[in-house]
Amino acid sequence: MSDLLTVAKLAGVSRATAARAFSDPQLLRPDTLEKVLAASAQLGFRPNHIARQLRTQHSTTFGVLLPSLLNPVFSLQLQAMERRARDAGYGLLVATSDYQPEREAAIVEHMLRQRVAGLVLTVADADNSAVLPTLEEAALPFVLAHNVPQQASWPAVCVDNRAAMREATQQLLTLGHRQIAMVAGPMLQSDRARLRYQGYCDALQQAATPPLPVIEMASHTAACFDRLAPLLQGATPLTAVICTNDLLAISLMGDAARAGVAVPQQLSIMGFDGIDIGTRLAPSLASVAQPAGELGHHAIEMLLHPVSRGLRVLPHQLRNGASIAAPAFIATPGNPHETA
Incomplete structure (x- = not known):
């Protein structure tokens, strides 16, 4: 199995330079970065991000807690979150609660043990949630998606x-x-x-x-x-x-x-x-x-930029459809089936 030193030798650079290609690639000259990545691909080398995370105490993973993926509104939201997180150099750890409040605590505890850098979550009841105070106590950045706290000032993105x-x-x-x-x-x-x-x-x-x-x-x-x-x-x-x-x-x-x-x-x-x-x-x-994709994008953006946290309300639209029409009759006291 190849290691970082082998990659560095093949690329003709120092081990520190090879390590920088995976931790801070923007600091290398483009031609140097290209040589290191080419050597890495040739050798099948994959950097150990988990070990690096433990050394630096910096996670590149966001946690996501959703009620379900059966509803496409959550799937579209997740897709948008993954894209924005990837653009910022983060991955996602995703879990679903199946709308069960009792599962939320176990999922959040697992996320905390995985040392996620932040969390986007949709809970059953934001104002009576047991997990949100836990996250605040742990000083873990989090953003509620879809929930609209009525009694607390948790950061959230939603429609009205x-x-x-x-x-x-x-x-x-x-x-x-x-x-x-x-x-x-x-x-x-x-x-x-x-x-x-x-x-x-x-x-x-x-x-x-x-x-x-x-x-x-x-x-x-x-x-x-x-x-x-x-x-x-x-x-x-x-x-x-x-x-x-x-x-x-x-x-x-x-x-x-x-x-x-x-x-x-x-x-x-x-x-x-x-x-x-x-x-x-x-x-x-x-x-x-609901703008599901926009909501997901904003949720990750709020994690990335703490100054933007707070309550962010996105616009909704009424979509016309043929499933609604004027009633076929209007009930009146004299004639409950009077034709409209």
């Missing part, structure tokens, strides 16, 4: 979840819907979902329309249409549903089609996240679009 859901609900109200429900995954696993429900309530209360309780599903990625079906009957049937993420909305659209419920003629469905696959459906999915 409450305002975004309020605007999305207002769009359904403008179309003429009054019986609107919100579908979410387990609420205790997502402070973002709770903020979105507040936005939903804001819009309905402003329209003098009573909000409905959250229709809570067992999963964040798959909905159960049976929970919805009874609400489509009666004098004031449900005419629109807004989901806390696109995967729930897509799941409902498929279930509705199999149940013979036409979207949007009988039921308008709106999502949240703006993932690309929603535009490829028929009907296409209306959604609140």
